[in-house]
Amino acid sequence: MSKAEDKRKNCLSCNKSLKRFQWYYRNNGYFCNKTCFSAHLKKQQEASK
Numbered sequence: 001m002s003k004a005e006d007k008r009k010n011c012l013s014c015n016k017s018l019k020r021f022q023w024y025y026r027n028n029g030y031f032c033n034k035t036c037f038s039a040h041l042k043k044q045q046e047a048s049k
């Protein structure tokens with residue numbers, strides 16, 4: 001069978017791969033920090049207009 005690897009998470013905003021301790025989980029998404037999270041929120045809000 002396959003190795004039990006952790007799924008790599010990528011920041012939804014800047015798309016950097018995140019290490020476990022860096023996870024910043026908000027709104028069903030992972031971000032590297034608060035800044036990326038708010039940047040992503042802004043993008044979403046603009047897109048939904």
Ligand SMILES: [Zn+2]
Pocket residue numbers: 011012013014015016031032033036
């Ligand atoms: Zn990021």
